[in-house]
Amino acid sequence: MLGIGAEEYHERQAAMRRLAARSGLEGVVAWSRGGSAQDRYADVYHLTGCYQHQPFLPDVQGRWQARGHAAVVLPVDGPALLLTDSAAVGEPPPAAPLRTAPDLVAAVAEHLRGAVRPGRVGLVGGAAMAAPWWCRLRSVLPAHELVAADELGWAARRVKSAAELRLLRASGALGGQATGAAWAAAVPGATEAEVAAAAVAEIVRAGGAYYGMGISSGARSHTYAACDPAPYRAGRRLSAGDLLRFDLYGSVHGYLFGLARTWVVGAEPTTEQRRLLAAVRDSALAGIEAARPGQRVGEMARRCQEVFERSEFAAHHGLPPQGQAGPWGHGLGLSFEPPWVSCEGPGAGERIEAGMCLVLGHRIAIPSVGGAAYQDGVIVTDSGPEIITPGL
Structure with missing residues (x-):
């Protein structure tokens, strides 16, 4: 059965207490966004399984503060408390006592004073906390020093449990199905919007959650997506021979998939297109094949780079501008996570472990040539890499 049980959430809370204590903290506040977004929800969800769909609304003094957000206050020597602005958090119930308050910032401050000893308190998920809320907490809690502690969240989620790996496999399979639906819809005369709709419908039909996509085609295939909140161009109809570049993100029970594919619409690829693809x-x-326990992150990235540099495309066009595509990959779970798969820089010397999930891939975008992307999800196992996004 898919899902995370209450016992595992309680184990996660205990693990976070240990991480906090080792860091010299008296406790942590995990802060997350809801409102049907899939950015910045992971820290509260990881500890309690709680996600609320109340959308964000601007603060109204005396009525509500931080609508659409949630927090977990977790002392190193006491029970967790989940704080939200709405009791309608759905089923199954969260794995922590729940308290609701229209002013979430005030509720967090009140509980910190009473439940956490004075001293340093780690804030996990601070990127989702608006500056006025951060400043208010610091001003009303003179005995508690709030410090950024996102590294605790990353450390806690780095290696996945058996239940998490099952969810990631299910999520990757759904991503493959949705991408297959997009591929089937990508025929001459169809619009980019119709291709996008086929993928989103498949995700929703299977009970997953759509996150986002980047889609471009033809003369604009070197771009990532339309310059509009909708990532597709509704009026752009595909022609035979067009390159169609498609990135898709979504989730199953909060666990993400990410994959990218590029196709030639209604025709065999030209020689130039074959080189690009x-x-x-x-x-x-090549990077996926190197995703094995003990491998350094930088070595995995260099393997990707070496194969790309030896490609026919590179031989004919040279290398794209340095850093055009960013890193060669990243961790995956309840969010896009470290490690960032780069040849150099922070994390390059880090070693891969069994139980990690990664996304590896590359994108080329050259206006005079076109654009293409390829990306797969992979679980690192003791026996080698396990690709979880079906190929097309």
Whole structure:
């Protein structure tokens, strides 16, 4: 059965207490966003399984503060408390006592004073906390020093449990199904919007949650998406021979999938298009093959880079501008996570462990040539990499 049981959430809370104590903290506040967004929800969800769909609303003094957000206050020597602005958090119930308050900031401050000893308190998920809320907490809690502690959240979520890996496999499979639906819809005469709709419908039909996409085609295939809140161009109809570049993100029970594919619409690829498609695909697969326990992150990235540099595409066009596509990949779970798969820089010397989930891939975007992307999800196992996003 898919899902995380209450016992595992309680184990996660205990693990976070241990991480906080080792860091010299008296407790942590995990802060997350809801409102049907899939950015910045992971820290509260990881500890309690709670996600609320109340959308964000601007603060109204005396009526509500931080609508659409939630917090967990977790002392190192006491029970967790979940604080939200709405009791309508759905089923199953969260794995922590729940208290609701229209002013979430005031409720967090009140509980910190009473439940957490004076001293340093780690804030996990601070990127989702608006500056006025942060400043208010600091001003009304002179005995508690709030310090950024996102590294605790990353550390707690780095290696996945068996239940999490089952969810990630299910999520990757759904991503493959949705991408297959998009591919089937990508025929000459169809619009980018119709391709997007086929993928979103497949995700929703299967009970997943749509997160986002980047889609572009033809002469604009080197761009990531339309410059509009809708990532597709509703009036742009596909023609035979067009490159269609498609990135898709979504989740199953909060656990994300991320994959990218590029197709030639209604025709066999030209020689130039074959070179482009092979370069992104082969470099990504080389990195996936290197995703084994004990491998350093930088070595995995260098393997991707070496294969790309030896590609026919690179031989004919040279290397794209440095850093054009960013890192070669990243961790995956309840969010896009470290480690960032780069040849150099922070984390390059880090070693991969069994039980980690990664996304590896590459994107080329050259206006005079076109754009292509290839990306797969992979679980690191003791016996080698396990690709969880079906190929097309």
